[in-house]
Amino acid sequence: MKSRRKFIGQSSMGLLSLFTFPVHALSNATSDFGGLVVNDAEGEKIRIRDGTAIVRIKIAKAQGSQSICFLSESVRPGDGAPVHKHMNEDEFLFFHKGSGIVTLGEKQYEVSEGAVILIPKGVWHGWQNISNGNTEVRFGYSPSGFEGYFREVGSPFDQPFIPKTMEERRAIAKRWGMIYKD
Numbered sequence: 001m002k003s004r005r006k007f008i009g010q011s012s013m014g015l016l017s018l019f020t021f022p023v024h025a026l027s028n029a030t031s032d033f034g035g036l037v038v039n040d041a042e043g044e045k046i047r048i049r050d051g052t053a054i055v056r057i058k059i060a061k062a063q064g065s066q067s068i069c070f071l072s073e074s075v076r077p078g079d080g081a082p083v084h085k086h087m088n089e090d091e092f093l094f095f096h097k098g099s100g101i102v103t104l105g106e107k108q109y110e111v112s113e114g115a116v117i118l119i120p121k122g123v124w125h126g127w128q129n130i131s132n133g134n135t136e137v138r139f140g141y142s143p144s145g146f147e148g149y150f151r152e153v154g155s156p157f158d159q160p161f162i163p164k165t166m167e168e169r170r171a172i173a174k175r176w177g178m179i180y181k182d
Contacts, residue, residue, distance in 0.1 A: 033064035043072065048154040051161030053079060055154065061144035069144040072096075073137050075129045083126035088177040089141040091119040093127065098135025102127045124181055149176040 036059055043056035059070040075098075083103050093102070095115040102109045102117055103126045110130075111117070119125045129135040141147070153172045155161045164172070170180055 033066070036063060036065070038070075040072075044151075045157030046150045046154040047157055047161045048150060049079070051155070051163065052076070054157065055150050057147045057150065059140070059144070060147045065144050067144060068140050068142045069147040070138070070140040071147060071150070073139070074134045075137060076134055077129050077131060080128035081126050083124050083181040084173070084178055085124050085181075086119075086121050086141070086146065086178050088121060089143060089146050090121050091125070091141050092139060093117040093119065094138040096136040096138050098129060098131035098133065098137075100127045100129050100131070100135055126181075146176060146178075149173065149178065152176070 038058045043058040044060070046055045046057065047053065048055055053076075054074065056072045057069070058072060059065050059068065061069060080100065093116070095111055095113055097113055099110070099112045102111050102115075103124065104117065104119065105123055105125075109117075111127075117125075117127075127137075149172065152175075153164060153169055173180060
């Protein structure tokens with residue numbers, strides 16, 4: 001009986017260490033990152049699609065954020081993101097101003113100002129601005145790193161825009177673990 005208690009006690013401590021080790025390792029791995037404050041007009045500006053759409057990378061892996069990246073975009077009426085899925089990241093989307101139609105899985109939802117959408121990796125999703133004016137969206141990915149897709153598919157704001165064909169955009173997306181549905 002004594003050896004059974006000793007075994008259970010040692011096994012419990014071993015099992016407990018499996019749960020505490022990853023948290024301890026993660027806290028040490030990110031201890032140099034003290035956070036960021038980024039104002040509305042700040043962030044790395046990238047021209048995408050036809051060169052008139054501007055994405056601002058607010059929080060990026062290069063700034064030390066390993067867990068998430070955060071971006072913003074002002075989207076004109078009728079524009080948006082075609083249906084696609086991410087194989088490596090979860091995504092979140094916040095409609096700061098305006099409204100839209102969101103595709104999530106096989107369903108479509110009409111969303112308005114203040115709507116928040118959580119998109120697990122591997123789920124088809126897309127959206128379109130249905131407002132009469134620009135829709136302001138804020139979005140991000142976890143883990144961070146996917147912001148690099150926008151750098152590759154777009155052009156820095158202060159440089160001439162270099163358009164990409166849909167075929168080129170699909171190839172770039174594939175390198176970043178993103179697949180377009182059609």
